Amino acid sequence: MKRDRLGNMDYWDKWIRFGEQAIFESKQIVLTPPGDPRYRPQFIFGIVQDSYELALRRYSRGDPISELSVFDDVMEFWEESRRLEEEVWSPEQFHTHKSWTVNFDLYIVCFWLVGLALTLDVPEKQWERLLVLVGNEGEDLLLDSVIFSRKTGRKIGDNLCFPKAYRKLLDVTLAPTEQQPKVLRAYLDGWYTGLKEAGPTTSPSSHRTPYWYKFGDENFEGGAYFGRWCIEAVAVAKAFNIDDTLCLDHPHYPGDLLKDGRSPRYPDTSALVQKNWLGRFFSGKP
Secondary structure (H helix, E strand, O other): OEOOOOOOHHHHHHHHHHHHHHHHHHHHHHOOOOOOOOOHHHHHHHHHHHHHHHHHHHHHHOOOHHHOOOHHHHHHHHHHHHHHHHHHOOHHHHHHHHOHHHOHHHHHHHHHHHHHHHHOOOOHHHHHHHHHHHOOOOOOHHHHHHHHOOOOOOOOOOOOOOHHHHHHHHHHHHOOHHHHHHHHHHHHHHHHHHOOOOOOOOOOHHHOOOOOOOEOOEOHHHOOOOOOOOHHHHHHHHHOOOOOHHHOOOOOOOHHHOOOOOOOOEOOHHHHHHHHHHHHHHHOOO
């Protein structure tokens, strides 16, 4: 059964196949002679984005946690994208695209990938490669602290890059041990709404809210929705050894990342409709 309450299995199967094919085709394009080199870094990074979104779709569908890791593709193509960025982008462009303080989407993606790496226990070599790409050491009190849980010696920032979105999650880490489960649950209750307009005030309004924030609200069947999972919360639970039992039934908490089989599962609505139709057919009822 699936982990996400939204979408039936037909939806998840269709868009997971689509994502797999999109990644395959993008890899083939990367092998061809490049066009305008200015756009190539972002195109290649698109494979990174497609890869982590694919992992989250698989989680939503209910796939085993052992089958979620996409870090081989993430590392390979993020490293290549970074290499090309350094060749074709100006220092100002590089800063805008790679600094947590000015790029809300980047900060969230880095938090997600760090969280997935921690909960999936990626090998040390992949972890070290990821940290090089994540960068921004000493820029954020919360995310640096999460990284520090596995990378002792990581410099920890003094401030939060985005306090509107993450002050309450930082409060979880500062709470007395016996209070942390309740504070984590309270954070989850406000996580999604707290992301709206939480990005840098210096950015255009369209860049202050995560790019995926409205996925699924309109044209659900279009396939953009990959779930709304608070990877940040499960990363904090892992990093600070917090009992997350109170959070397991929360619709945004991906608790199976820490230990598979704990989170709620939901029946496939399309299968139930078919079963009910067949029952009526064979019983002769309308």
